[in-house]
Amino acid sequence: MAWRLKRKRKDMPSGLWSKCSACGSMIYTKELLANLSVCPNCDFHHTVDGRRRIEITADPGTFVEYFTELRPSDRLGFVDKIPYSEKLAKAQQKTGNADACLAGTAEIGGVPVVLAVLDFSFMGGSMGEVVGEKIARATELAGERGLPLVIFSASGGARMHEGAISLMQMAKTCSALSVFREGGGFSISVMTNPTTGGVTASFASVCDILIGEPGALIGFAGPRVIQNTIRQELPEGFQRAEFLLEKGQIDRIVPRHRMREELGVILRYARPQAEAEAAARN
Amino acid sequence: MARSKKTAAQEALHALPFEKPIDDIRSRLQELEELAEQTSQDLSEEIRFYRDRLERVTREVYANLTPWDRVQVARHPDRPLTSDFIESCCEDWIELHGDGCFADDRAIVTGLATVDGVRMMLVGHRKGRETKERMACNFGSAHPEGYRKALRKMGLAGRMGLPILCLVNTPGAYPGVGAEERGQARAIAENIHEMFGIPVPIVAVILGEGGSGGALGIAVADRVGMMENAWYSVISPEGCASILWHSADGRERAAEALQLTAGPLFRLGIVDQVIPEPPGGAHRDPDGALAALKDQVLAWFEELLPLPADRLIADRRRKFRTMAASLDTLASAMDPARTGREPTPPVPEPGAEAARRPLPSAEKPPGGA
Numbered sequence: 287m288a289w290r291l292k293r294k295r296k297d298m299p300s301g302l303w304s305k306c307s308a309c310g311s312m313i314y315t316k317e318l319l320a321n322l323s324v325c326p327n328c329d330f331h332h333t334v335d336g337r338r339r340i341e342i343t344a345d346p347g348t349f350v351e352y353f354t355e356l357r358p359s360d361r362l363g364f365v366d367k368i369p370y371s372e373k374l375a376k377a378q379q380k381t382g383n384a385d386a387c388l389a390g391t392a393e394i395g396g397v398p399v400v401l402a403v404l405d406f407s408f409m410g411g412s413m414g415e416v417v418g419e420k421i422a423r424a425t426e427l428a429g430e431r432g433l434p435l436v437i438f439s440a441s442g443g444a445r446m447h448e449g450a451i452s453l454m455q456m457a458k459t460c461s462a463l464s465v466f467r468e469g470g471g472f473s474i475s476v477m478t479n480p481t482t483g484g485v486t487a488s489f490a491s492v493c494d495i496l497i498g499e500p501g502a503l504i505g506f507a508g509p510r511v512i513q514n515t516i517r518q519e520l521p522e523g524f525q526r527a528e529f530l531l532e533k534g535q536i537d538r539i540v541p542r543h544r545m546r547e548e549l550g551v552i553l554r555y556a557r558p559q560a561e562a563e564a565a566a567r568n
Numbered sequence: 569m570a571r572s573k574k575t576a577a578q579e580a581l582h583a584l585p586f587e588k589p590i591d592d593i594r595s596r597l598q599e600l601e602e603l604a605e606q607t608s609q610d611l612s613e614e615i616r617f618y619r620d621r622l623e624r625v626t627r628e629v630y631a632n633l634t635p636w637d638r639v640q641v642a643r644h645p646d647r648p649l650t651s652d653f654i655e656s657c658c659e660d661w662i663e664l665h666g667d668g669c670f671a672d673d674r675a676i677v678t679g680l681a682t683v684d685g686v687r688m689m690l691v692g693h694r695k696g697r698e699t700k701e702r703m704a705c706n707f708g709s710a711h712p713e714g715y716r717k718a719l720r721k722m723g724l725a726g727r728m729g730l731p732i733l734c735l736v737n738t739p740g741a742y743p744g745v746g747a748e749e750r751g752q753a754r755a756i757a758e759n760i761h762e763m764f765g766i767p768v769p770i771v772a773v774i775l776g777e778g779g780s781g782g783a784l785g786i787a788v789a790d791r792v793g794m795m796e797n798a799w800y801s802v803i804s805p806e807g808c809a810s811i812l813w814h815s816a817d818g819r820e821r822a823a824e825a826l827q828l829t830a831g832p833l834f835r836l837g838i839v840d841q842v843i844p845e846p847p848g849g850a851h852r853d854p855d856g857a858l859a860a861l862k863d864q865v866l867a868w869f870e871e872l873l874p875l876p877a878d879r880l881i882a883d884r885r886r887k888f889r890t891m892a893a894s895l896d897t898l899a900s901a902m903d904p905a906r907t908g909r910e911p912t913p914p915v916p917e918p919g920a921e922a923a924r925r926p927l928p929s930a931e932k933p934p935g936g937a
Contacts, residue, residue: 483753505753533749
């Protein structure tokens, strides 16, 4: 079949077919989308953008977005190839979002929650001040409303363009989560492909239940950095969700098709807020 | 007294390029002093001249360091380390090893210490000075067990009512296979999270290198100090350059862009105090640098020790919750009426929004103290 696809690719109308980056097979894009961007051939879970993640996770029509007034700025005057401010403008234009995090209230499997989602299509889901602030506010909103918190991560980590400000978002988000936990809050972190760096090393790893999507790359350092450090081939499946599960680092792997349903089931185990508050007081 | 040849050779090896004018005068001065000693000539006038000049040039050079220069100073092999602090500032030192789980990570040292009569738990990155020791300490890059050891000892300090001093000096947490297998990210995350609940005063000082999450993993504190020539950043200049420009050549540029030196970080509110180093950097006068560090730490403990635990914890959480916030986010974070009681209004005009934002601070790195 490979030869046919190869020939076809030449005069393929753009976007009609997609190539699976994991197994290389060509998939009719509509079919891939209908399959929640999971390759029907090899079951690889491709990264989906933030809006789409909400669409396939929250119960239809239940998501109400919050904190849209938060907009990033280039506080350090950072220039890589182009100024950071231009980079932001481009990413905003491309995604239609202000930054790499979308947050609000929603229902999942009929359970009301606060849902925060990192958007990998916006500068690799990297965490700067706005992402950190939104995660913190989403956590505080969940505490205030007595709702469980569900966070989906897909991120390369902290955003270099904001220097130490982005590093401090790791502490900011954990600060909010520590208040939330003390107040009896319940949180679920779902790590999707890829979740690395300062996101894994902060809020994504300190929620109550840690879930990975199948095959998701989850780690502290990226594989390239590790390879450059140790100068050896990395073991098969290294840093994939299955590897983390085996090493005892995450609680569960949930395929995308079952995510909404399973989250709903888990969320029903969380006790009602009034009870949680009373327990936290004692 | 003439220095041994070996020391001179070592010094030459460690010479920082921008220190050449200083080194030139210093060797001239040394020649004169040796000459005076050998020939009993009266060269005091010349010697005084060169001493004054040495002082002036040192100040001048150090007042005009680029961020990359400072990164090099922060990495200087003669710079005081955690082990030097223990040796010269602690009357008492009982090292406590191990994470109680997997191993004793030598890249982070923990133990009971007394400084000027104040008992505390000391947690610090350990880099090592001699090659063998440096390798044993993995050059200050900790594995997950190092962070778990630190957290275990900090928890102990919390139960014992001992204040905690964290000395940060790491190029970053170690990026290796074993570290990932044992949950490097999770270990750091848990430290950051748990440090918000420790009921005793915590003071952290960036001694040399503050490499990203590996630094922050022991730097969630009530007061954060930074030595004048230290660096603290989300990524090392080399790492940043290799990601952005695919080569380590851009490290000078990256050091500048990241604003990783004490001055900008103080202005952003990420560090509370820049601890001045003796002229010519801490490596020229380690004892002077350590004395300044010790004074600052003790002053902070004096301020923090009387505070009740709930106040410490609440303040620490608020400090990092609002840290380095730009005006927009700060205003709304502090106004409970706006913390998401209602769905937020439509996004305002980007232009109008931009006008309210503080100007990017493209200020120069700090000039001297």
